[in-house]
Amino acid sequence: MNNKRGYFDAISEFYDDLPDSEIILAFDxxxxxxxxxxxxxxxxxxxxxxNENEASRNRLYHVLVECLQNINRHADDQEPVDVEFFPGRGGILLSRTNKKYCLVTANIIRNEEIPELKEMLEKINPMKDEELNLLYKKQLTEGQLSSKGGAGLGFIDIRRKTGNKMEFKFVSKEKETSFFLLNITVNR
Amino acid sequence: MAALKIEPGDDTPMVILDKEHNKFEISGKSMPADVRSFYQPVLDWVSAYTDDPLDKTIFDFKLIYFNTSSSKIFLDIFMMLEELSEAGKEVLVRWHSAEPDEDMQDAGEEYAEMTELQFEFHTYEF
Known part of the structure; x- marks a missing residue:
């Protein structure tokens, strides 16, 4: 993989709906x-x-804030891997069809972080609304703000606000790092 | 007790904590770069206020948007207000949401379920 195009190559390999979509925002x-x-x-x-409907707008707004803050927060607690793959660098692709918005993000994480992230997403994805609401309240009450301000609530809230499962994938990059690819859908 | 007033920013809310005028309000957008450092003075003020509160406290939350980190801080504020209410003082939280914003209304209802505080729900035209 060519380092200079790495983030979008990873995104386009992960996200195959792109030919039918209108791109709203692309950033690396x-x-x-x-x-x-x-x-x-x-x-x-x-x-x-x-004149997009208000509910879709609000939900997309929320998803964008939470996902981008995740990448941003993640940046500070990591050593740079190399010049191209620095922490805080993110690939962002927001696109839409007539039916939905899709936000795909790509960022680098340490391999040791994968199991916890994977477990969290796999736990949240199949949950029903009631379970999600309970888990949200539990995490809100019992969770602590991390030093970076993360509350462990972002994915739970994205899942329950969008009503859609989050697609994700880890793609091995270097010996100790991987791309974390995330695809979130907001219905229109 | 000196009032705490914070002007709104493009990612931070307006905060008014004014015991003398019995006005307690957080309004606008809340998604600060550093949620802890923004809210620390607010939490400190509310904590100090609980040592010598008014008989009746009406706290207005009128938010357009808040991120999940802020939601944790709001719960901390509610927990402190709950102590007041347990100590026999009257506390009312007025939760305002813009007319079509059901998610904001739901967020308020969720807090009402999670605390023993008295909540009142208001909608306004945005």
Missing amino acids: GDVTHQVMKAFVSSVEDRLERE
């Missing part, structure tokens, strides 16, 4: 807090101009 770079804010307000403004 450092996902800072400022970048996150700029993207969410740009997408929000556009969808408002297009």
Whole structure:
């Protein structure tokens, strides 16, 4: 894999609906807090101009904030792997069809983080609304804010707000790192 | 006790904690870059307030948007207010949501279920 195109190659291999979709946002770079804010307000403004329905807009907004903050938060506690694959770098592709929005993100994680992440997503995905609400409340009550401000609530809330399962994949990159690819769907 | 007032930013809410005028409000957007450092003064203020509270506290939450990290902080605030209520003081949380925003209304109802506090729900035209 060519390092310079790595993030989007990984995304396009993972996400095969692309030919039928309209691209709203494509980005490969450092996902800072400022970048996150700029993207969410740009997408929000556009969808408002297009009179997208309010519920879809709000949900997409929420999904964008949580996913981009995840990548951003993740950045600080890692050593750079190399110049191209620095922590905080994320590939982001937001596209839509007549029926749904798809947000695909790619970022680098350490292999040792995979089991916990995988277990969490596999646990949440099949849950019904009631179970999700219970788990959310449990995590809200018992969970602690991490030093980076993560509350462990993001995926649970994305899952229950969108009503859709999250697709994910880990693609081995270097000896100690992998791409974490995530595909989230928001119905229109 | 000196009032705490924080002007709203593009990712942070307006905060008014003013015992003298019996006005307690968090409103706007809440998705700070660093949720802990933004809310620490707020949590400290509320904590100090619980040592010498008014007989009746009405706390307004009027949010357009908040991220999941902020939701954890709000629960911490509610827990402190709950102590007041357990100590025999009257506490009312007024949860405001924009007219079509069901998710915001649901979030308030969820807090109402999770705490022993009295909640009142209001909608406004956005």
